[in-house]
Amino acid sequence: MEGLRRLCIETVRKKGGRDRGEKQREMQRSAALLLLRTLRSRGFSSSSSDKIVAAVLFERLPVVIPKIDPVVYAFQEFSFRWRQQYRRRYPDEVLGKGDARGKGEYQIDYVPAPRITEADKTNDRRSLQRALDRRLYLLLNGSTYGAPDKKPVWHFPEKIYENEETLRLCAESALRSVLGGLQHTYFVGNAPMAHMTVEPKEHSSDTPSFERFFFKSQVIGTSKLHIEKCRDYVWVTKDELMEYFPEQADFFNKMIIS
Amino acid sequence: MLRNSGSSLRLIASLQTLIPSSSHQLLQRSPVSGTAKGKAKLKAGQTLKRSTLGRKKAAGGEPATSRGGGRARNEAIERLNRMVDSCLNAPAPVRHLTAKERAREAEREKLGLISKERQREIDQEKARAKAGGAAPEEEPVIMGTPGLDLITLGLVDKESIPKYELTVEDGRRLAKEYSRVLMRKHRARQAAETTLLRLKKEAIAALPDHLREAALVPDLTPFPANRYMATLTPPIEGYIDKVREAAKKHTVKEKLR
Numbered sequence: 001m002e003g004l005r006r007l008c009i010e011t012v013r014k015k016g017g018r019d020r021g022e023k024q025r026e027m028q029r030s031a032a033l034l035l036l037r038t039l040r041s042r043g044f045s046s047s048s049s050d051k052i053v054a055a056v057l058f059e060r061l062p063v064v065i066p067k068i069d070p071v072v073y074a075f076q077e078f079s080f081r082w083r084q085q086y087r088r089r090y091p092d093e094v095l096g097k098g099d100a101r102g103k104g105e106y107q108i109d110y111v112p113a114p115r116i117t118e119a120d121k122t123n124d125r126r127s128l129q130r131a132l133d134r135r136l137y138l139l140l141n142g143s144t145y146g147a148p149d150k151k152p153v154w155h156f157p158e159k160i161y162e163n164e165e166t167l168r169l170c171a172e173s174a175l176r177s178v179l180g181g182l183q184h185t186y187f188v189g190n191a192p193m194a195h196m197t198v199e200p201k202e203h204s205s206d207t208p209s210f211e212r213f214f215f216k217s218q219v220i221g222t223s224k225l226h227i228e229k230c231r232d233y234v235w236v237t238k239d240e241l242m243e244y245f246p247e248q249a250d251f252f253n254k255m256i257i258s
Numbered sequence: 259m260l261r262n263s264g265s266s267l268r269l270i271a272s273l274q275t276l277i278p279s280s281s282h283q284l285l286q287r288s289p290v291s292g293t294a295k296g297k298a299k300l301k302a303g304q305t306l307k308r309s310t311l312g313r314k315k316a317a318g319g320e321p322a323t324s325r326g327g328g329r330a331r332n333e334a335i336e337r338l339n340r341m342v343d344s345c346l347n348a349p350a351p352v353r354h355l356t357a358k359e360r361a362r363e364a365e366r367e368k369l370g371l372i373s374k375e376r377q378r379e380i381d382q383e384k385a386r387a388k389a390g391g392a393a394p395e396e397e398p399v400i401m402g403t404p405g406l407d408l409i410t411l412g413l414v415d416k417e418s419i420p421k422y423e424l425t426v427e428d429g430r431r432l433a434k435e436y437s438r439v440l441m442r443k444h445r446a447r448q449a450a451e452t453t454l455l456r457l458k459k460e461a462i463a464a465l466p467d468h469l470r471e472a473a474l475v476p477d478l479t480p481f482p483a484n485r486y487m488a489t490l491t492p493p494i495e496g497y498i499d500k501v502r503e504a505a506k507k508h509t510v511k512e513k514l515r
Contacts, residue, residue: 052466062488068408070418075436078422078429080401085424088348094341108500112405112491115412132492166472167465186482191473193454195461213461221484255457257450 051210054171055158058138060219066133125234134237141232154244171215188216194255
């Protein structure tokens with residue numbers, strides 16, 4: 001940016017007897033040179049030969065608020081009791097007026113549902129009702145692009161990029177093939193959230209070294225999803241995700257907050 | 259002092275809308291300034307003036323209406339007045355005294371004069387010492403509605419809450435720990451979000467040109483309105499249908515004018 005500006009200033013200074021058309025051509029040439037220079041200095045080769053894979057991090061947001069630290073609760077309780085000391089105690093008949101209901105109001109008493117569900121107790125990883133106070137991420141088991149063939153591997157839903165308009169559309173089609181439709185998803189933004197380069201290991205039958213871009217999307221408005229086109233699927237929390245990917249653990253640690 | 263009388267009169271005014279009475283200007287306003295300043299001069303210890311309109315009307319209305327009706331009305335008014343009295347004189351377990359007030363009370367006690375509230379405090383302490391000197395009430399205070407407070411719902415482990423007394427030093431210690439824990443969490447969260455942003459920028463930079471332009475287009479469509487917000491307890495299946503049915507039944511019962 002700085003270089004471009006300096007060049008513009010230089011060409012403007014050399015106004016003198018120059019032709020308008022010549023000046024414009026000069027500017028264009030210098031601009032093009034600068035762009036090429038910056039591209040080369042960035043250090044990556046032209047990405048047309050590399051393969052690009054769009055992967056989707058499909059998450060279910062927490063349904064219940066997280067547990068509260070006992071220290072925090074202790075302070076809240078202390079401040080509550082301290083304030084209650086200085087509060088007037090009104091007689092019960094006055095306080096009872098608050099329970100009187102108007103004519104058009106109705107109140108159904110309910111027993112609140114437990115926060116630890118059956119899926120928690122049985123550790124059923126396929127159900128979405130499992131860890132209600134944490135985020136759950138979808139993982140599929142099957143053959144994927146980067147892994148050596150004929151070996152099922154745990155991976156995120158992904159698809160190789162083939163001349164679509166944007167990478168987000170590619171990711172959407174990846175998720176669509178897994179879910180059958182996109183009514184219950186919401187893609188967050190047009191841009192990927194992280195990327196990793198996958199190097200080939202010793203024997204590689206496929207094209208080596210591709211870039212995997214992750215897109216974030218969330219489950220909306222449903223508590224049951226039917227996943228197809230894979231041998232197996234799980235909904236896992238962050239800690240369990242680390243078990244499934246031991247080598248890339250610190251990358252996922254950075255990519256996923258909780 | 260003036261403020262107190264104003265609020266008590268307002269309370270009575272709002273309660274007396276239950277009893278039909280003519281509108282009466284409870285706080286006289288000066289015609290020139292439009293304020294009540296200088297009008298009601300209250301002395302300390304004087305019983306607060308209360309509007310006697312309701313009582314007069316009851317007494318006047320008794321011979322006019324039937325005997326039974328008049329008596330019921332009188333009782334209702336009496337009950338209301340009793341309720342208002344109990345609210346206004348409701349005690350607090352611990353009196354709030356400023357340092358100046360405390361010093362004044364100590365000096366008065368030296369002289370031998372004890373105020374009503376101080377006397378009540380002394381009596382309370384005597385009663386407590388007599389009743390159960392070795393029986394401390396250990397029931398943990400429930401914050402909020404009985405069934406839906408944080409402990410019964412399992413959000414906090416009851417055992418891991420640190421023990422404390424209701425003193426100033428303990429309060430300060432708890433406050434320090436609270437602040438420490440929350441600030442640590444906040445800083446960790448900020449750091450994690452910065453990392454996320456950095457990863458996102460790197461990913462966008464690693465894209466080929468045409469894809470990068472498409473990725474840089476901001477997506478301004480709002481997130482869907484039915485995205486679930488985390489609540490205290492998970493949703494109960496079939497509850498919303500029950501509520502809708504009850505609503506329908508209620509609207510059917512009401513007469514359509």
